[in-house]
Amino acid sequence: MKYTEDHEWLSADGDIVTVGITEYAATQLGDVVFVELPEIETQVAKGDEIVVIESVKAASDIVAPIDGEIVEVNDALVVNPALVNEDPTGEAWFFKIKVDDPAALDAFMDEDEYKDHIGE
Amino acid sequence: MADTVETDLITLPLAGLHAELGAKFVPFAGYSMPVQYGLGVLGEHIWTREKAGLFDVSHMGQVRLPKAALAGLEGMIPADLLGLAQGRQRYGMFTNDAGGVLDDLMIAHRAGDVFVVVNAARRAHDLAHLRAHLSGVEEVTDRALLALQGPLAEAALAALVPAVAAMRFMDVAVIDWQGATLWVSRSGYTGEDGFEISVPVDVAEGFARALLADDRVAPIGLGARDSLRLEAGLPLYGQDMDPGISPVEAGQAWAIGRARRTGGARAGGFPGADVILDQVAHGAPRRRAGLRPEGRAPMRGEVVLFAEVDGGAPVGRITSGGFGPSLAAPMAMGLIEAHVPADAVLYGDLRGKRLPVRQVPLPFVPPGYKR
Structure with a gap:
C-alpha cells in the first residue's frame, strides 16, 4: 500500500491501482453523506479533481493521484456514503485507475512515512 | 486541520470538560468551540431529536438592562416589548435604517431587570449599539450558558431542578440549584422542547456533569446545532439574515408585534420601520x-x-x-x-x-x- 500527502491510499495490482482515502482522512471528514464518482473510461491527470465527497461539515475533492484511465468506480458509495466512515481502507475504495506508468507509484509514501506525515 | 486551536481564540469556561468528553474544537466567532464529540454530527443530531442534548453556548453574549430600558430597547427592535409580561421571553431583531437586520436576540422580562442574549459574533457590536441608545447596559461575564434540548430535556433537567417542569415555551425563571442561582428559559434553537440555562461559572462544570450523569443526556457540538436549527427552519444571523436582508425577507415578519405594525398602538418607531412596514403591507x-x-x-x-x-x-x-x-x-x-x-x-x-x-x-x- 502507498499513500499520498492528500491522504489517499493506493493499492497496485499490475498497472491497475485501487484508490481510497485513509482512516485518518475519513475521521477528519466526519460523517460522509454524499459521494460523486468519475465516469468510467475518463482519462485523468495527476491533480485532477475527480471525486466530490461531502460530509456533514463540508464538501471536499479527491484528486487523481497519478496519470491514467478510470476503469472502475465503486457505485456502492453513491448508494451508501457512510461506508467511507465504516471501512475506508476496505470496502470503501473509490475508483480503479489503469496507470500510464506503474513506476510512478514508487514516488509515494509507504506506511511508515505516511504515519510520520500525520504525526502518529 | 479542523482541530487546531489558534492561540488568540477565547476558550470556553468548560473547555476542559469538553476535551475530556472527546470534543473536536473549531474556531467560531473568535471562540474555540466544540464542533462534535464521539457520537459524531449525525449521531448527536439524532440523539437530540430523540433524547436530550447538552450544548455549551457560553460564547453567546449575556447582557442585563434595567427595567426602565425596556421602552428604549423597543425603539431599537420591531418586537412588542412593552407588551412582554414579566416572566416571559421574546425573540427580536436589531434593525438598521435601511430595514436590514443587525442581529437577532432573545429578550427576557424578569422581576428585577431585562436579560438579553445575543449572538457571539455580534457581542461587541450589540453592546456598543445598546450603550449608544440606553443607559445601565451591563455585560454578564461571570456566567456560562448551557442549552438542554430534546424531548427528554424536561425530565432530565427536572431531576435536578423540579420547578422547570411547570414552565412553558418562552417562560423564564430564576431557580436555585444547590445554592447557586440558575437563570432558566424554556427555549432553544433546535426546534425541540428544551431549556437554556445561565449558570455561574464557578458551578457550571458541576452542573454540566450532573446533567451528563443522566443516561438520557449526551454532549452535542456546534455541527449538530447547525443541522438541528436548519431542519427546524430557524434562520442564522450572518447567513440567512444580515444588514442587507430585511426581517420580512428572512421570513421573520411573525416577530414584528401587532402593536408595532401599521395601525398598531405603537406603530413603527424602530430603525427601518418605513421600509419594513411597507414590506409587511405590500410584500418584499x-x-x-x-x-x-x-x-x-x-x-x-x-x-x-x-x-x-x-x-x-x-x-x-x-x-x-x-x-x-x-x-x-x-x-x-x-x-x-x-x-x-x-x-x-x-x-x-x-x-x-x-x-x-x-x-x-x-x-x-x-x-x-x-x-
Whole structure:
C-alpha cells in the first residue's frame, strides 16, 4: 500500500491501482453523506479533481493521484456514503485507475512515512 | 486541520470538560468551540431529536438592562416589548435604517431587570449599539450558558431542578440549584422542547456533569446545532439574515408585534420601520424559501439558483444548506425573488451543473415546543 500527502491510499495490482482515502482522512471528514464518482473510461491527470465527497461539515475533492484511465468506480458509495466512515481502507475504495506508468507509484509514501506525515 | 486551536481564540469556561468528553474544537466567532464529540454530527443530531442534548453556548453574549430600558430597547427592535409580561421571553431583531437586520436576540422580562442574549459574533457590536441608545447596559461575564434540548430535556433537567417542569415555551425563571442561582428559559434553537440555562461559572462544570450523569443526556457540538436549527427552519444571523436582508425577507415578519405594525398602538418607531412596514403591507422584493435539492448532493450557502435548467439570470441564492440527518436528505434555505412562483422547480448551480431544487414549506421537521 502507498499513500499520498492528500491522504489517499493506493493499492497496485499490475498497472491497475485501487484508490481510497485513509482512516485518518475519513475521521477528519466526519460523517460522509454524499459521494460523486468519475465516469468510467475518463482519462485523468495527476491533480485532477475527480471525486466530490461531502460530509456533514463540508464538501471536499479527491484528486487523481497519478496519470491514467478510470476503469472502475465503486457505485456502492453513491448508494451508501457512510461506508467511507465504516471501512475506508476496505470496502470503501473509490475508483480503479489503469496507470500510464506503474513506476510512478514508487514516488509515494509507504506506511511508515505516511504515519510520520500525520504525526502518529 | 479542523482541530487546531489558534492561540488568540477565547476558550470556553468548560473547555476542559469538553476535551475530556472527546470534543473536536473549531474556531467560531473568535471562540474555540466544540464542533462534535464521539457520537459524531449525525449521531448527536439524532440523539437530540430523540433524547436530550447538552450544548455549551457560553460564547453567546449575556447582557442585563434595567427595567426602565425596556421602552428604549423597543425603539431599537420591531418586537412588542412593552407588551412582554414579566416572566416571559421574546425573540427580536436589531434593525438598521435601511430595514436590514443587525442581529437577532432573545429578550427576557424578569422581576428585577431585562436579560438579553445575543449572538457571539455580534457581542461587541450589540453592546456598543445598546450603550449608544440606553443607559445601565451591563455585560454578564461571570456566567456560562448551557442549552438542554430534546424531548427528554424536561425530565432530565427536572431531576435536578423540579420547578422547570411547570414552565412553558418562552417562560423564564430564576431557580436555585444547590445554592447557586440558575437563570432558566424554556427555549432553544433546535426546534425541540428544551431549556437554556445561565449558570455561574464557578458551578457550571458541576452542573454540566450532573446533567451528563443522566443516561438520557449526551454532549452535542456546534455541527449538530447547525443541522438541528436548519431542519427546524430557524434562520442564522450572518447567513440567512444580515444588514442587507430585511426581517420580512428572512421570513421573520411573525416577530414584528401587532402593536408595532401599521395601525398598531405603537406603530413603527424602530430603525427601518418605513421600509419594513411597507414590506409587511405590500410584500418584499425577496422571500425566504425552504429548499429540497432533488438529488443526494447537499447545496450549501452561496449556491446560485436559476428558474431554468439553461440560461437566464439568477432568481435567488441559498443562504444556509447541508444534510438533514432527520430527513436523511439534503436541505437548504434561500432567498428567492418574489416574482418566482412558490411551486416552481428551481435549479442550483453546483460545481457547474444545474441540479433541480424543490421549494417546500418550512420547517422541515415539526417543532416539539411545549406551549
